[in-house]
Amino acid sequence: MKYVHLCIITLWALLLTACSTPQIRFAPGEIPHPPPSTVEEIAAGEQVKSSFLKDIPLEEDPAYTKRVERVLRRLLAVTPSSGHWPTYVLDHDLWNAMTTTGNYIFVFRGLLDDLKKDDELAAVLAHEISHRLAKHHEKTSEEKWKSALRDLTTVAAGILVASSEHSTQRQVGEMMNTTHQVMSGLTTNPYSQTREREADLVGLFLMADAGYDPYASAKLWRDQAEKTGAVGVSSAFFSTHPPSSERSHFAFHHAELAEKRYKQAKRRGPPKLKPPRKRYEPTYKQEMLYKQAFDLHRGGQYEDALAKTKQLQRLAPRYDEATSLHAVNLAKVGKLAESEKLLKKLIMKNPHDSQARYNLACVSALRGKKEYALQHLDAAVDIDPGYGSFARDDPDFSSLENTPEFLSITKERSLPVEGERGRNTFTINNR
Numbered sequence: 001m002k003y004v005h006l007c008i009i010t011l012w013a014l015l016l017t018a019c020s021t022p023q024i025r026f027a028p029g030e031i032p033h034p035p036p037s038t039v040e041e042i043a044a045g046e047q048v049k050s051s052f053l054k055d056i057p058l059e060e061d062p063a064y065t066k067r068v069e070r071v072l073r074r075l076l077a078v079t080p081s082s083g084h085w086p087t088y089v090l091d092h093d094l095w096n097a098m099t100t101t102g103n104y105i106f107v108f109r110g111l112l113d114d115l116k117k118d119d120e121l122a123a124v125l126a127h128e129i130s131h132r133l134a135k136h137h138e139k140t141s142e143e144k145w146k147s148a149l150r151d152l153t154t155v156a157a158g159i160l161v162a163s164s165e166h167s168t169q170r171q172v173g174e175m176m177n178t179t180h181q182v183m184s185g186l187t188t189n190p191y192s193q194t195r196e197r198e199a200d201l202v203g204l205f206l207m208a209d210a211g212y213d214p215y216a217s218a219k220l221w222r223d224q225a226e227k228t229g230a231v232g233v234s235s236a237f238f239s240t241h242p243p244s245s246e247r248s249h250f251a252f253h254h255a256e257l258a259e260k261r262y263k264q265a266k267r268r269g270p271p272k273l274k275p276p277r278k279r280y281e282p283t284y285k286q287e288m289l290y291k292q293a294f295d296l297h298r299g300g301q302y303e304d305a306l307a308k309t310k311q312l313q314r315l316a317p318r319y320d321e322a323t324s325l326h327a328v329n330l331a332k333v334g335k336l337a338e339s340e341k342l343l344k345k346l347i348m349k350n351p352h353d354s355q356a357r358y359n360l361a362c363v364s365a366l367r368g369k370k371e372y373a374l375q376h377l378d379a380a381v382d383i384d385p386g387y388g389s390f391a392r393d394d395p396d397f398s399s400l401e402n403t404p405e406f407l408s409i410t411k412e413r414s415l416p417v418e419g420e421r422g423r424n425t426f427t428i429n430n431r
């Protein structure tokens with residue numbers, strides 16, 4: 001894998017189509033401040049992650065993950081966006097990193113092996129974060145994600161074959177040409193190239209604010225231009241991205257502006273890292289209220305239970321266990337829309353909350369949103385396979401029972417239930 005270096009490609013770049021004159025929407029130095037991801041965006045990202053991890057294993061050497069986390073934490077400390085940034089280092093030679101909706105970030109080992117300096121890695125990660133801040137892939141349908149993913153995996157596999165020891169440089173070039181054609185069919189270039197420049201521009205100032213040298217970005221792309229030039233393949237290989245040499249000039253031009261911010265950041269010292277969010281500690285009174293609500297619920301007195309959890313929502317809105325029980329109580333008394341809203345809030349707070357995912361699947365099924373129900377059930381089973389068997393006997397899913405998707409989620413992939421599932425996983429619709 002010595003002589004194959006690709007520009008960074010991002011999934012979104014394959015998916016856009018041009019329809020208007022592309023223009024950079026941000027002024028140099030401007031860092032957009034987007035609203036948090038929606039639960040649908042997180043679900044789409046989660047799906048891409050699952051598909052990826054089926055084909056490419058996670059890197060096992062913790063040194064790689066630690067390095068990415070170290071750089072990422074500093075960048076996120078100056079990023080004006082809350083929420084989770086689930087990050088995965090993939091064990092693959094590809095020189096690449098990418099991002100999806102829901103702030104999922106993927107970094108390939110090949111990139112980390114090549115970029116020795118943290119400033120260079122920061123340039124790549126800041127670019128990826130900036131795609132998210134600029135909301136570059138919001139209206140992407142699930143089908144498009146899936147097909148882009150298939151293409152990317154094909155490219156990844158092709159590059160591995162071509163870069164094996166026995167391939168000649170000519171073969172590598174031919175393979176690259178073929179994949180180039182695949183890519184150009186998926187995108188109309190000027191639009192996505194503008195988005196790339198936007199991410200480069202925002203990223204430059206983000207890395208400067210985090211105390212990383214913005215000139216590292218120019219150097220990175222200059223090195224790429226030299227390397228890709230060396231094998232006689234155009235560095236504009238992925239037409240979704242501007243050529244490396246052009247990116248280098250672009251970065252160099254704006255690095256002069258960013259340098260001021262970099263120097264300020266250096267004087268301030270390393271950015272204050274955001275402390276990890278602490279689990280909410282309920283007071284004794286709140287805990288007692290929760291217990292009462294729980295017993296009332298188990299006894300089938302849903303209206304009374306609801307009154308208690310409503311009180312808890314007012315007293316302690318960050319008490320997630322109580323919120324979860326409140327959502328189920330709401331569903332029990334038929335307030336499905338309100339319940340759905342609350343469950344979405346829980347998932348946005350913690351995308352790996354399998355119990356909220358499962359309950360949202362139930363509520364969606366009861367509201368007749370079958371596709372949505374399957375999507376969330378799929379995610380819940382992905383996180384905790386025990387939910388598959390649990391769903392099989394859950395009357396909430398009676399409308400889905402005989403669909404092939406439901407059968408595949410609940411039969412093929414689930415493990416036997418061990419012990420009790422989460423305490424607040426209830427069957428909403430008691431037949």
Ligand SMILES: [Zn+2]
Nearest residue numbers: 009010196199
């Ligand atoms: Zn990009």
